[in-house]
Amino acid sequence: APGAVLLAAFSYGCAGVFGRRFATTPPILTAAGMTSASSLMLLPLSIIVDQPWHLPVPTTSTILAVLGFATLSTALAYILYFAILKRAGASNLLLVTFLIPVSAILLGVGFLGEVLLAQHMIGMAVIGFGLLVIDGRILSRPKPAQPVTPTK
Known part of the structure; x- marks a missing residue:
């Protein structure tokens, strides 16, 4: 667990520095590209580990909660992240x-x-x-x- 925390902190620092490469790209495109690429990379792992065909069908409230997290807590947060990165460094x-x-x-x-x-x-x-x-x-x-x- 401590190693995972250190790796996460290191990755977060690298992401900010690496993100400077996208200074001329609109923040919404950078955020969309990052979240799409990470979703595609995790898709095979989620299929192998979770085996979604064995899971029960999610309820409407679960689907709405996932959509809320995806739009507000992830997509909007990353759009703001890359907009601030572009302006403030x-x-x-x-x-x-x-x-x-x-x-x-x-x-x-x-x-x-x-x-x-x-x-x-x-x-x-x-x-x-x-x-x-x-x-x-x-x-x-x-x-x-x-x-x-x-x-x-």
């Missing part, structure tokens, strides 16, 4: 991953009734401070004002 895009634990904690508190503990608040503050430091606004020195030269 790979380094800035990957900073968003630091916000995943923050959003998970806040969603857990807001929708699942989880308790917000002091350690959660400290962790979110550390993440926020880290993002400010990486952004360069905290440690940057103000630029000296340029003298105004009078015009004749």
Whole structure:
């Protein structure tokens, strides 16, 4: 499991850097190509492992849930991902991953009734401070004002 987490983090970092190659391609095409290619690569594995002909027919609610995940959580997310990658660059895009634990904690508190503990608040503050430091606004020195030269 730890190896899988490290491999996932490494792959995510490589994807951001590799995605810069598609800077001139519209984000919707890049997202469509990526999700289509990954679906085609996983199709043989899913047929071998899951053997869908042995599974019960999914209910309407299951089909709607899969369609919702496919459109909102996958397709729209990747369109936004590649749009931000095009505008902000790979380094800035990957900073968003630091916000995943923050959003998970806040969603857990807001929708699942989880308790917000002091350690959660400290962790979110550390993440926020880290993002400010990486952004360069905290440690940057103000630029000296340029003298105004009078015009004749």
